[in-house]
Every structure is written in structure tokens, then in C-alpha cells.
Amino acid sequence: xxxxxxxxxxxxxxxxxxxxxxxxxxxxxxxxxxxxxxxxxxxxxxxxxxxxxxxxxxxxxxxxxxxxxxxxxxxxxxxxxxxxxxxxxxxxxxxxxxxxxxxxxxxxxxxxxxxxxx
Numbered sequence: 673x674x675x676x677x678x679x680x681x682x683x684x685x686x687x688x689x690x691x692x693x694x695x696x697x698x699x700x701x702x703x704x705x706x707x708x709x710x711x712x713x714x715x716x717x718x719x720x721x722x723x724x725x726x727x728x729x730x731x732x733x734x735x736x737x738x739x740x741x742x743x744x745x746x747x748x749x750x751x752x753x754x755x756x757x758x759x760x761x762x763x764x765x766x767x768x769x770x771x772x773x774x775x776x777x778x779x780x781x782x783x784x785x786x787x788x789x790x
Contacts, residue, residue: 719768721761728758747772 720726727734730746746755750772757768 720757720759724759724761724766726757726759727765728756730755730757 729743730750732742732746736742751774752771754769754771757770759766759768
């Protein structure tokens, strides 16, 4: 190491030294991540659940449903657009909005679930 490099390393903060502002920034980032996790969890909790009875899926409802092809057609024509979905959950009616999105596999999947309303 040359004399200039030695002097430069002596004048700079130690490698790995953590400042108060570093810690504050990490805490802020941690809180942001936790908020994102909570928001995603809330969305998942409010989405379709086991034993939900779907009574409306976009333009398909209990009156005009013939087969799952009806649902597939609605999804294909609704990529990136919100679909209203009505379910009966434990005797109560809930309104959800699903947005069919493209994914790496075949077809549309991974619907973004917008929180439901009663």
C-alpha cells in the first residue's frame, strides 16, 4: 500500500461502521416492508375463500351460467380490467373486484384482488 493510500484509509470512516442515520434508514425501510406485507395479507384475507359460493362473475350469474367456459370467456375479454364478483360467505353477500393479469404460464391468472365490500 502506498503512503497516499494509507493516509486516505486512515482519514475515511472504518469499513462497516454504522451511523445513526444508517440505522434510521433501515428502520424506515423495515416499516415500509411491513406495511406492504400487511396490505398484501389484508387483500388475500378479503379474497375468495374456501366455501365461498360465487353467484356473479362479471356478466355471468346464477341465471345465465351454463359452463365454466362462460367464466373463461369473461376472463379472456377482461385482461387488465376490473371484474365484479359477488360471493355468499357464511350467509352474507360480499362484493369483490378481480383484475385478470398475464403471467409467465398459459392463459390469464394471478388476479389482483381489490378488497371486498359487503
